[in-house]
Amino acid sequence: MPTDNPYAALLEKLDLRTKVRLLTGETAFTLWGEEGIGLAPMAFSDGPTGVRGLKFTGGEKVALFPNATVLASAWNEETAREVGGMLAEEAERQQIHVVLGPTINLHRTPLGGRLFEQYSEDPLLTGKLASAYVKGLQDKGVGACLKHLVANESETLRNYMDSRLSERALREVYLLPFEIAVEESNPWSIMAAYNDVNGVAATEQQHVNNEVLKGEWGWDGLLMSDWFATKTSAPAALGGLDLVMPGPDGPWGEALVRDVESGTVPETVVDEHVTRLLRLAERVGALGEHRQWPATSTAPDAPERRAQLRRLATDGMVVLANNGALPLAADAGTVALVGRHGVETVCMGGGSAQVNPPYQVSIAEGLREAIGDRLTVVDGVEVRERPVAADPQWLRDPETGEPGVQVRHYDADGELLGEGHTDGASVSVGWDDDFPRPVEKVTIAARVAEAGRVQLGALGVGAWTIAVDGEQVASSTLVAEGYDPGESMLKPPSFTEEVELAEGALVEATVTLVRSEPRPAPNGEVNQLSHLIASGMGVKSLVARPVAARAEETIAAAVEAARTADVAVVVVGLTEEQETEALDKHTLALPGEQDALVAAVAEAARRTVVVVNAATPVLMPWAHLVDAVVVVGLPGQEGGHAVADALLGVREPAGRLVTSYPAADGDAPAWDVEPTDLALEYTDGTFIGYRGFAAGHAKAPAWWFGHGLGYATWDYDAAQVSGKGAEGAPRVEVTVRNTGERDSREVVQVYLQPAEADEPVRLVGWAAAEVAPGDSATVTVECDARLWRRWDEQAGKWATLGEGGELLVARGLGDVRHRLAL
Known part of the structure; x- marks a missing residue:
């Protein structure tokens, strides 16, 4: 080992077998300790929407947070940092050293089953939010784990498929969120994905893991495998993987000992992996003087935690359409709440994001508490195809x-x-x-x-x-x-x-x-x-x-309730059958007869508001028939209260979409999730999501990335480039005026449209302001210089985009307010 290695003396106390043993987990979610060097066992927990603990099912009662797309829809780094801090408190209560999150793969295709626990389709938005989340966790001494490195944007045959993409797309799009987070927040661990990347397993990626992550970026953290992802001994050890999970079995152990003894793997490689493990242990308080866990902590159902989760959920809800129906006035009269998702609100997705919350508030419960007897509740049509565990x-x-x-x-x-x-x-x-x-x-x-x-x-x-x-x-x-x-x-x-x-x-x-x-x-x-x-x-x-009632009977009851109410609120959505780990969707259509339910209610009701209880895009063939549409995602344990706050205007649902919503199945720059001969070609290149829509690679979306109305209207009175930031990227100043009747939050978005025809438009910065009715505010957007780069595949290095182009100042790409020539 190099003489400047601060852990060299500890490594000298370990024989080869002990070092190798430390590089595979002891159990499903814990690591071995080694008393002779002061190393305590470490505990990991899944954590995208809560810190579940060491049990996949059951376990402790823990706080259930709004899902990642809801949190990201606030477009607020401070929110992401607050969430990281809250998760650190949840981890400390359970004596968890590392939270396995955030998930920062991108929304490449809207069919991806795991999109609900990923932030967005944009690499800059994802990377900046991830950085803030990591800071919130690690400021309190709990390690974060970025996942999944890399090109892991779908679930179908995820353990065997090969993601094939150009080096340019890899660098400019799929590695960029990881690069931003590594540069800005130095996450203490990263997780390698299940899939292959251009023919090489993610756990064996000499190029990504060693050359880029640990080499070019100079990252000094620990690279662990996804659970059961490691396929080999020597190739994985040589390919940059530091830790195999879970344990106690796996492909290393005696096989890796033999590889070292035979000379296939130098022992210095094993030492480097153990060094990174010891560095993680020191950072989280498991090496030397062990951390003292707090004697008391905020309970998952404490009033303080309830209030935080309620606020976070409402802030990320997105008003897609509103013809004056929202917010519901205090004297709005009677409300008919219709839909299975209203009475059985889906508050979290499936898979490793699931937790065991102390309670979950349905929308029916939340509205009942808010407006009392003015509410009538009618169950909706069946929304599941498969049986579910008993209530x-x-x-x-x-x-x-x-x-x-x-x-x-x-x-x-x-x-x-x-x-x-x-x-x-x-x-x-x-x-x-x-x-x-x-x-x-x-x-x-x-x-x-x-x-x-x-x-x-x-x-x-x-x-x-x-x-x-x-x-x-x-x-x-x-x-x-x-x-x-x-x-x-x-x-x-x-x-x-x-x-x-x-x-x-x-x-x-x-x-x-x-x-x-x-x-x-x-x-x-x-x-x-x-x-x-x-x-x-x-x-x-x-x-x-x-046994469920027939759809015709259910719809008839809903129509009757809607006809006699002053406003009908129809709640539709997806379930963990569609939004889950290990499975992808095959359509964006709502399951069951939900579309027919909305259309029937809209025809009968005086006013119809649709609440979409889904984290990812769905088709809305009835959008032109209703008066308002609000996307509430998977809102966490306070979901029903948060939705009530949004509908009644107690707090503004000021979110902006983090993914474009296609107008029809297949109408997207990338669609397929099914690999051909185990290969999935990333044919959209750098034109992911809104970038491809804007370039005409698919029909215009029903709803653009960045769209969201809130509860006010806005004029953009002036916009100008006011100089350059520290890294040389433009600084844009925009004057916005609230022309509505309520206090509101506006998210000013700036996009770069390069002069080169083969370059996609891309988000380069955003900033927000809260403004009272009739008032104005000047918003300053610091653009990110990393978006002025292009990867030169021939030269194998970064190059700067050409001169010219323009900056688009927008409320989403569907509503551009100013164009500034460069």
Whole structure:
């Protein structure tokens, strides 16, 4: 090791096997400690919308934040920094050293299943918000982890697919958010993605990991793998990967020891990885003098936390259209709230972003609290295609009577490994267990709180039997269908039977794990992921849901309620079936008969407001029929209260879109998520999202990136280039005047349209002002010099854009107010 390595003395105390052991996790979310050098075990937690802790399902009650697109729609770096600080407090309460976030991949195609936990389609907006978020976390000594490096913009066959893109697109678009965050906030860790990039696994990327990240950028943090992403020993170790997750098994261990002993991997490479691990440990207080965790902290349901989450959610909501229907006046009369998403509001997406919140407020609950008896609530059409775990409020533990279920785990000999209560109806098996022997069988038992006819069944790989009051009523053997072990957690197979249940009936579900022979992956390999899929691991859930009414009956009831109310609020949206890790969408159309519901209500109602409970673009064929449209995203545990505040004007929903909304399926610069022969070509190059729309590479979007009305109107009285900033980029001054009747926040956006025909328009800066009615403010936008670069592929280095072009001063590219020649 170099003599200037501050950890050289510690490394000398470790033999090769100990060093290698430290480079693979000890469990699903923890790392090994080493007492001899003062290294404490470290704990990681997923964290895009909350710090879940060490359990994938269940676990501690933690705060559920608004999702990333809601937070990003505020276009506010201070908001992002505040969120980072709040997440650090959540982490400290659980003694978590590193939060696995933010997710800063881009919204390349609107079909991406994981867009909800990513900020935007723009690299500058994403990078600046990520930098602020990282600062908020790390200012309090909790490590951030940027993910996923790199070109990981879709989920289909994510473990096997190859993202193919030019070096120019890689540098100018997909690496840029990482570059900005590394330069401005120095994140202490980064996560390498599942996919290959131009034929090389992200965990083995000599070019990205060693040459760019650790070389050109001089980044000194720790590069970890995504969970189960590492495929090899020597190529990954030589390709810049520092840590394999999860543990305790993986491709390193003895294999990496042999690679070092044979000379395939120099021991100095292992030492460099351990050095980065020790540096992370020192930064988060796990090396030498260990950090002292706070004795007290803000509870996830404390009044202070409730108020913060409510405000953050409202600030990111986007008013797409408003013909004077919003905000609802205090004396607006009666309101008919219609839609499944109104009574079962979706507050978070699926996958590693899920947490176990203390409560979730539906829109119906929030509006009821705000306007009382003036509200009528009507359920909507079915919005799901697959069964879901039973509502724990409908179940009671047969021993304690608490809402939820009783769970027992057994080994292969039938010996009880553990039992207890869970306030959900799901349990994960084989993922984050801490039993002394493998689980072979699980039982889930509960008493029914209300009588009714229900769909009764189960979710999860295994051989199932369902009994009611001791009599078997259903059975099925469910097997994994896909090639991603994440599907066993996020899209497990299911079955249901229609059953009449009496109040107090005892329902018992038993699942025995089905372990099959590993089948080859799509690339023909039988690998670690193949064995995981064959292991039977995954989520196991009891399904019990009232049989839904027919769509025609539901729509008729909604129409009747809308006809007699002064205003109808229809809530539509997506669920975790579409907005989730491990799966992509196939359409932007709302599921079920939601479009028909909106059209029918709009025809009957005096005024119709549509609330879109979805984080990502949806089609709105009814937009011209309604009076207002508000996108509320996945608003977190305070969602219903935040939506009520937005609709009633208690707080302005001043958000701006972070993704362009296509007008029809297929009308986007990039669409496909399905790789061909495991390759996904990034044919849009540097013309991602709004850049491609503006260049005519797709039909104009229904709603442009940056669009959002708030509750005021604005004049842009003057705009000028007022000099240059520290890095030589222009400084733009804009005078805006609030011509509305309410205090409002305006986000002034500046775009560069280069003179070169082959260069896309791009966001180069933004700034906001809060202005009273009739008043004016001068807003200064400091443009970012990094957007005046282009990657010269022939020379292999950055070059400066040519002279000329113009700056567009806009409220989104669909509403340009000034053009300033350069």
